[in-house]
Amino acid sequence: MKLYVIGIGPGGEEQMTLRAVRALEQCDCVAGYGLYLDLIDSLIQGKERIQTGMTREVDRCTAARDAALAGHTVAVISSGDAGIYGMAGLMFEVCESHPEIEIEVIPGITAASSGGAVLGAPLTNDFAVVSLSNLLTPWETIEKRLHAAAAGDFCLCLYNPASKRRTDHLQKACDILLSERAPETPCGIVRNIGREGEAFTLTTLGALRDTNVDMLTTVFIGNSQTKVINGHLVTPRGYHGV
Amino acid sequence: MKLYVIGIGPGGEEQMTLRAVRALEQCDCVAGYGLYLDLIDSLIQGKERIQTGMTREVDRCTAARDAALAGHTVAVISSGDAGIYGMAGLMFEVCESHPEIEIEVIPGITAASSGGAVLGAPLTNDFAVVSLSNLLTPWETIEKRLHAAAAGDFCLCLYNPASKRRTDHLQKACDILLSERAPETPCGIVRNIGREGEAFTLTTLGALRDTNVDMLTTVFIGNSQTKVINGHLVTPRGYHGV
Incomplete structure (x- = not known):
């Protein structure tokens, strides 16, 4: 099972990499702070959304992990780069006891x-x-x-x-x-x-x-x-x- | 007159942003280290090339500036991010006495x-x-x-x-x-x-x-x-x- 942590860069689709867009296309479920999901609204139409507030990062990542365990292909969205003050580190922590989840980090412009x-x-x-x-x-x-x-x-x-x-x-x-x-x-x-x-x-x-x-x-x-x-x-x- | 300094990210086209691809499309002349130009070869077909060796950065940026002054729309290519150990800083230095050249830095994945x-x-x-x-x-x-x-x-x-x-x-x-x-x-x-x-x-x-x-x-x-x-x-x- 696969989970992507995707950095979308500072703004909308134009500032994402093609690799990030393609990874997002593979997913049927997206998790992220509402403002960031709004920035890429046109790319996530029809996908299930896990949406939480700004300071509910642990809840969001836990829900994303559980969705992956339930069979979804999940994208966790960070603005900027997923690895720089983004969700990538927390996702690895939250999935520590689930090594069967393959986490792929897709970098973005920080x-x-x-x-x-x-x-x-x-x-x-x-x-x-x-x-x-x-x-x-x-x-x-x-x-x-x-x-x-x-x-x-x-x-x-x-x-x-x-x-x-x-x-x-x-x-x-x-x-x-x-x-x-x-x-x-x-x-x-x-x-x-x-x-x-x-x-x-x-x-x-x-x-x-x-x-x-x-x-x-x-x-x-x-x-x-x-x-x-x-x-x-x-x-x-x-x-x-x- | 316009000059772009474009960060292409680590590898080929898939890791560029759409914004970087579009900026490159505007240009009729590209300057960069040969290895980096090779990585985006399909995007620069038919464009004039200013190509120099790895340690000839000042020559390359000066040639890019002169091409802009001669009327070309120029893209200076850096791997990674143009602003992090890339060509952006040097381009501003080389163009210091030519404020008529509008330099736009397009960030990339460092x-x-x-x-x-x-x-x-x-x-x-x-x-x-x-x-x-x-x-x-x-x-x-x-x-x-x-x-x-x-x-x-x-x-x-x-x-x-x-x-x-x-x-x-x-x-x-x-x-x-x-x-x-x-x-x-x-x-x-x-x-x-x-x-x-x-x-x-x-x-x-x-x-x-x-x-x-x-x-x-x-x-x-x-x-x-x-x-x-x-x-x-x-x-x-x-x-x-x-």
Whole structure:
């Protein structure tokens, strides 16, 4: 029995890979957060749906596993990449005692790639990806990682920079980075990547600290080499003779 | 005038997004490393080609810019994602004095996503991406980043872990990580991701140190939570009640 965990990329069908579309065609049952299923509505007509709220991931994956055990070919849908803050890891965990379920992960375009492309090329050199949500990771661990990323002069891509209840995490993150990086460090934010209402702003680390963001936003913080070229955020990789 | 920098993902057409395919259709001239152009040969029939060797990136991007200035609609092709160790950053640099060239970056599936999917879900929590090639980044900087990633308990994805001339970089990287992480830490390597001959191996950090890899390999190193579930490399994100 087969279960696909499919990353659909940032938006609709146009940003999925052909491989993801074909895997979805094999399935008769789809599980996912409602907003993400809506983005691919035209591809899942007539398929059974397992739909749960944003924070009911364990329930959703358990229901998807049970549907597979009951004989369905199931697709678990993640936005972005299924393996990067997506459902792939949890699916393996939930299916641990059911090795007869063959899980195939189909990668998708994650926000580090899609948001970076909107801004220019901020992640052309070594980078770190950190989620500022402390729902699943203790805030102390997140702070430790931000300190480490700052010490390593990594470009940073921050997922889940805020939610309705977490409004000061980005400010705290910027303060940690400002201990190692200049306030003039170029940064960018992208909202609604690849969806209706996509918008981006270039800013600086000092100004980012006081910028309001929400859970639909992805934040990019440059390293010591990052610059703005013709309105785009670019981290040179180090080519000579340019 | 328009210039696209297109990430084609790990392999052929099936792993490109529809958006990337459509952008390529708009172009009458393509620039890229020969191996990558071969992967999408059926999509670029009849288009003019700017083809250079692996280490001639500046020449290739300059030629692509000049073709755009001469009136061509140009696609610069990167494997994986155009913005992650791809050509996007260099294209912005090369076009700095030609703001009349509108550069659109089309993201693709990078090896962190595609290789991670082959192994399971190693990057489900915070991670860092580091290239072990010191062609463009001083080795001291790479070592600094590896130390920082180790201190932050980041999962790690290593690009360019070796070449014919750099055979000991992975060993040095493992030694740095072993100063903070147990030799039993689960790791994985994937070779020829998404292409003919794709192969993967699960291993441990201690054994990885003495593993031979080449430039077609991507390496994944777990954090303190990473485990092997039914033959897959999985970093739990921290969901309760699984």
